[in-house]
Amino acid sequence: MLSRAAWSLMLRKGGRGRREMHSPEAPARGEGKMPPYANWYAQRSYPMPEEPFCTELNAEQQALKEKEKGSWTQLSHAEKVALYRLQYHQTFAEMNRRSNEWKTVMGCVFFFCGFTALLIWWQRVYVYPPKPITLTDEWKAQQLQRMLDMKVNPVHGLASHWDYEKKEWKK
Amino acid sequence: MASEVLAKPQMRGLLARRLRIHMVGAFLVSLGVAALYKFGVAEPRKKAYADFYKNYSPEKDFEEMKKAGIFRSIK
Numbered sequence: 001m002l003s004r005a006a007w008s009l010m011l012r013k014g015g016r017g018r019r020e021m022h023s024p025e026a027p028a029r030g031e032g033k034m035p036p037y038a039n040w041y042a043q044r045s046y047p048m049p050e051e052p053f054c055t056e057l058n059a060e061q062q063a064l065k066e067k068e069k070g071s072w073t074q075l076s077h078a079e080k081v082a083l084y085r086l087q088y089h090q091t092f093a094e095m096n097r098r099s100n101e102w103k104t105v106m107g108c109v110f111f112f113c114g115f116t117a118l119l120i121w122w123q124r125v126y127v128y129p130p131k132p133i134t135l136t137d138e139w140k141a142q143q144l145q146r147m148l149d150m151k152v153n154p155v156h157g158l159a160s161h162w163d164y165e166k167k168e169w170k171k
Numbered sequence: 172m173a174s175e176v177l178a179k180p181q182m183r184g185l186l187a188r189r190l191r192i193h194m195v196g197a198f199l200v201s202l203g204v205a206a207l208y209k210f211g212v213a214e215p216r217k218k219a220y221a222d223f224y225k226n227y228s229p230e231k232d233f234e235e236m237k238k239a240g241i242f243r244s245i246k
Binding site: 155 | 216219220223232235236239240241
């Protein structure tokens with residue numbers, strides 16, 4: 001119960017709380033879309049979003065937008081940055097930052113590989129029928145002896161590794 | 172925005188330079204791979220076969236196989 005409360009609190013903070021500061025959509029619409037389905041979301045492969053990040057501007061932000069309609073050489077550095085932050089949610093450096101997600105992914109991949117290995121082991125013990133006669137050790141030994149008698153692949157292959165005088169494998 | 176002036180980057184001939192470098196490189200790499208294969212794989216293989224057949228006698232080989240009993244038509 002405690003974890004469920006913490007989880008819903010985190011969801012509410014992450015979803016609506018941060019967005020209400022910039023309110024790109026009218027809050028009356030309810031939850032609205034979350035990234036990456038929001039109109040202001042940009043990524044490296046889709047860098048020009050449809051809508052600006054902040055659509056509801058207060059008075060000084062509107063004054064800045066009016067100033068933007070004039071010559072841009074009159075804008076100070078801080079004003080240019082403020083305009084960028086109105087238009088876009090994050091800079092390229094921020095949106096392209098790396099994460100630790102790969103560790104989670106690899107961990108889950110390995111975990112499920114291990115689980116599959118357990119299933120396959122169980123299958124080997126409880127499901128597989130007994131080996132055919134040709135796979136018993138005795139039969140395989142006789143098969144190998146016959147292959148050596150026939151001198152299979154005598155230049156580079158099997159018979160080339162067998163010492164026919166000493167009747168053992170070459171060192 | 173920056174106070175110092177950066178050097179003007181190379182504006183032209185980028186593809187031509189890349190092609191030149193990679194033509195030479197590809198030529199050398201393929202020659203190298205071919206030489207390595209010839210002296211690492213092909214020549215030892217030819218030598219192994221030559222050594223095997225230098226003192227090879229098919230009659231002796233046949234007699235050995237017959238003695239081992241693998242043939243069905245002759246004993």
